[in-house]
Amino acid sequence: MDYVKKMAFYLLVVVIVVISIFPFYYAVITSFKSGTALFRVDYLPTQFDWGNYTAVLTSRNFPRSIVNSVFIATTTVLFALFLAVTASYALARVRFRGRALLLMTILAVSMFPQIAVLAGLFELVRFLGIYNTPWAMILSYTIFTLPFTVWVLTTFMRDLPMEIEEAAIMDGATPWVIITKVFMPLLWPALVTTGLLAFIGAWNEFLFALTFTASEAQRTVPVAIALLSGASEFETPWGTIMAASVIVTVPLVLLVLIFQRKIVAGLTAGGVKG
Amino acid sequence: MSLPEDSVVRDRSLAQQRARSAFWFLAPMLVALLIVAAWPLMRTIYFSFTNTSLTNLYGGEWIGFDNYLSYRQLSSGRVIWRGTLVDPAWWNAVWNTVKFSVISVSLETFFGLIVALVLNAEFKGRGFVRAAILIPWAIPTIVSARMWGWMLNDQFGIINDMMLRLGLIEQKIAWTANIETAMIAVIVVDVWKTTPFMALLCLAGLQMIPRDIYEAAKLDGVNPIKTFFRVTLPLVKPALMVAVIFRMLDALRIFDLVYVLTPNSAATKTMSVISRENLIDFDKFAYGSAQSTLLFAMIAIFVSAYIWLGKVDLSGGGRK
Secondary structure (H helix, E strand, O other): OHHHHHHHHHHHHHHHHHHHHHHHHHHHHHHOOOHHHHHOOOOOOOOOOOHHHHHHHOOOOHHHHHHHHHHHHHHHHHHHHHHHHHHHHHHHHOOOOOHHHHHHHHHHHHOOOHHHHHHHHHHHHHHHOOOOOHHHHHHHHHHHHHHHHHHHHHHHHHOOOHHHHHHHHHOOOOHHHHHHHHHHHHHHHHHHHHHHHHHHHHHHOOHHHHHOOOOHHHOOHHHHHHHOOOOOOOOOOHHHHHHHHHHHHHHHHHHHHHOHHHHHHHHHHHHOOO | OOHHHHHHHHHHHHHHHHHHHHHHHHHHHHHHHHHHHHHHHHHHHHHOOEOOEOOEOOOOOEOHHHHOOEEEEOOOOOEEEEOHHHOHHHHHHHHHHHHHHHHHHHHHHHHHHHHHHHHHOOOOOHHHHHHHHHHHHHOOHHHHHHHHHHHOOOOOOHHHHHHHHOOOOOOOOOOOOOHHHHHHHHHHHHHHHHHHHHHHHHHHHHHOOOHHHHHHHHHOOOOHHHHHHHHHHHHHHHHHHHHHHHHHHHHHOOOHHHHHHOOOOOOOOOHHHHHHHHHHHOOOHHHHHHHHHHHHHHHHHHHHHHHHHHOOOOOOOOOO
16 A cells, blocks of 8 residues: 555656656757747657758847847846945844835836836837837836835845844944855845846846847747747648757756756745744 | 945945846846836737727737628618627627636646645655656646647547546547546646646745644644644635736636647637637637737736735735
């Protein structure tokens, strides 16, 4: 009886793992196929052809899209972290009236449907003259990266011991010094985690990137992949699409696997606790 | 000797100084949020009461509720209703969104709980399984839409091949193109992608339950199923409620997956998709604004009701 139970349990484990990994595995083996082999269903790798990868990486605009995405996501994250560190210090360590209400408002912003601000942002982006530039994305991504980073950093900062801060105050440190000299070294793990999660969010964003870009050269990676098409409507270049997909996914998967413990902690700090 | 008094005064001025600096530390973030959230939202709502068009952003005139609902009486006495509230395409999108959200979030909660229970047990290779389930979560939505689009391909898709081999279907199905199966395809991909998130949140809830409760239950000879429904589920419920609302909010505003996996399918078009179509593609900027305002209002009402009825504590940690 115990043996049967154990078997059933491990069977369940195997099913979970296979379902999780299979689509990515299948994309990888498809990306190495060329010609007619693409249109034959194979469960195991049969070909090892780099053709799709060279096609994608030497194409006119895809490398440019990668550069765009890296620049946009990095700038957005640095900007959000800078604003969030100071703000979360105030929210976590200083008592003032309306603090709870402010935290709820910030949480409410992260629940905004993006489409509800699209029309207004479109006007703003046009007004600022940044339509079809990376700055349109950097500006608009703030709407979801900032509330998230503020919220998670506030939960992390609340956990830092009061004594450290008191000692610093006794030594005559100003709040700015406390943040940069005392808290920052302790907050590095939290900053890496929130930064990484915000980076993933900005890297994957689609709606704003689709709406605020007009030329192929300005596209981000998700838009480029979504709009990759063949010579005609009936000819989808699946091999190239899968190669492009693998290229943008592998770095993310590696990052996630390396930082998995921290990411789980960050997700649950952003989710369950608040 | 006025030392104690001195320190009281110093404490008070210190507190004041801290409160002042708190304001300056918050100001940049608040300004940023006003610019990217509050102002655009207000403009969207304003646009919904005008006849603004994409090509003439500043030439719109106030037309009241006409984008929502208006009527005109013809000379024959017949009344014609117009506006998004009598637009069948809008109500179709509302129905699609609700159907998608309810079904996919229920499935994600169910599977997420199962995966969390598995990960909560101690077994060899647990770390590997946790890493494996993070992969769907790490893959960008657009990429997963493309991967599954390929797997669900009618002619060359591996899903059709598997199902034919297993004898589950008689002939190949055009999953994403068929009216009957398009929604199923979208739900399957969404469940695959977001169950890990649900599982991690459930797992965090499970790990907060003290182990000795289970030992006590075991000693009393309570069977495992009863333990699950009487002990585990009630204790994990608060975490579950928060996870469900986060997922529900994401599901109600879904755009990218639907847009890429089933383009232009009336069977899956959601509120976000149809709003953007009107805003940008069809040059009905104001009409699209009205639809996105409605979506915002629906989500706001839903969240308030959920928090109020479910007594969900979002304020966090209880360490105020």
